[in-house]
Amino acid sequence: MQSKVVRRYLLPREAEQDPGFRDYILDLSHRGLRLIAWIEIIFPVLMVPAQSFVTAEPASRRLLMSRLIALLLLGALTLGLSRTSWSRRWGRILAVTSGWISATILVCTALLFPSASFVEELPMGLIVIPLICVVVIPLWPLHVLELGLATPGFYALAFWGSGSWNRSGQMWTEIxxxxxxxxxxxxxxxxxxxxxxxxxxxxxxxxxxxxxLRQSQLRVLLSENAASMGRLAAALSHDFNSPIGALRSSAETLLSLAGRISPAPAEKREELLAALKELCVAVRDSSERLYSIIARIQRFT
Known part of the structure; x- marks a missing residue:
């Protein structure tokens, strides 16, 4: 049971079963790999020349220049790898590997150019490497543990190479x-x-x-639009039905009067003609009302 808890703590794979979160982590790792590459390029360019002004020993200057060249080459290589298509998937592994190589460069240069002062400064560099990786790359804890536990071995190797075993107490304290x-x-x-x-x-x-929330607002808006359309349809049907009914009634009356004018006597014809005029006025009024309704509708289109 405890082993499962430790394994989940060191390897939180369950979280990355979500494809969206995995893509998010891969994007962060890819961007972080590029940032580490630029750190490996810029940091030695700024720090090594500054230390070379303080250090007057030729061996120390050779050590600084060798570190500068090695870290610049590593940064350029890491930057080149970060531009490949497969670096997005393997960004974390590449970042940890780059950290290991950085630590190896620090140790190897200390072994090639032994100096007690630089061996004493080595723990700071070995501490900075995992800290940068932790901050920049979304590493699993196991990755950080592997990188971090390698640093004491690197430091012990550099301490041994510098011939400083007479200060083994200091070495074990720093380890x-x-x-x-x-x-x-x-x-x-x-x-x-x-x-x-x-x-x-x-x-x-x-x-x-x-x-x-957007879907709810859309449903509310649609319901309001439907209610508005219903009220508009009711108003339009009422406004249209009145003049249309008047037109229909007038048309039927006109047809009826048209059949009664010819056989009617002269005195009746005048009454029928007056009725026809009234019907024509009613037809005109109804048509004008329809035109006004249509004009009001067109103002909203």
Whole structure:
């Protein structure tokens, strides 16, 4: 049971079963890999010349220049790899590998140009490497633990190569310190990974709520439009039915009068003609009312 808990803590694969979160992590890793490449290029360019002005020993300057060249080459290689199509999928592995190589460069240059002062400064560089990886790349805690636990070995190797075994007490103290920093970085990476997962889920939940709200607003708008259309249809039917009914009644009356005018006597014809005039006026009024209704409708189109 405890082994499963530890495995879930070090390898939180369950979170990346969500395709959206996995794509989010891969994008972060890809961008972080490029950032690490630029750090590997810019950091030595800024720091190594500054240290070379302080250091007057030729061996120390050769060490600094060798570190500068090696880190620049590593940064250029990492930057080139980050531009490949498959680097998005393997961004985290490439970042950890780049961190290992950076630590190896620090140790190898210290072995090639032994100097007690640079060996004493080595733990700081070995601490910075996992910290940068933790902050920049969404690494699994296991990745950080592997990278972090390698740093004490690198430091012990550099300490041995510099011939400083007479200060083994200091070495073991700093190794314990590096191990503690590695465990701290592992815990920090777990917290950051969990925070990223929580932020992603909160963002997705906010998007879902926003979509539900938009759908609700759309349904309310459609219902309001339907109610408005119903009221408009009722008003139009009432406005159209009145003049249309008058036109229909007038047309039927006109047809009836048209059949009665010819056989009617002269005195009746005048009455029928007067009735025809009234019907024509009614037809004209009804048609004008229809025109006015149509004109009002056209103002809204």
């Amino acid at each position: 314990v310190f590096l191990v503690m920093i590695s465990l701290l970085c592992t815990a920090l990476s777990s917290m950051l990974y969990t925070q990223r997962h929580s932020s992603y889920r909160a963002h997705q939940e906010a998007l879902r709520i926003a979509e539900d």
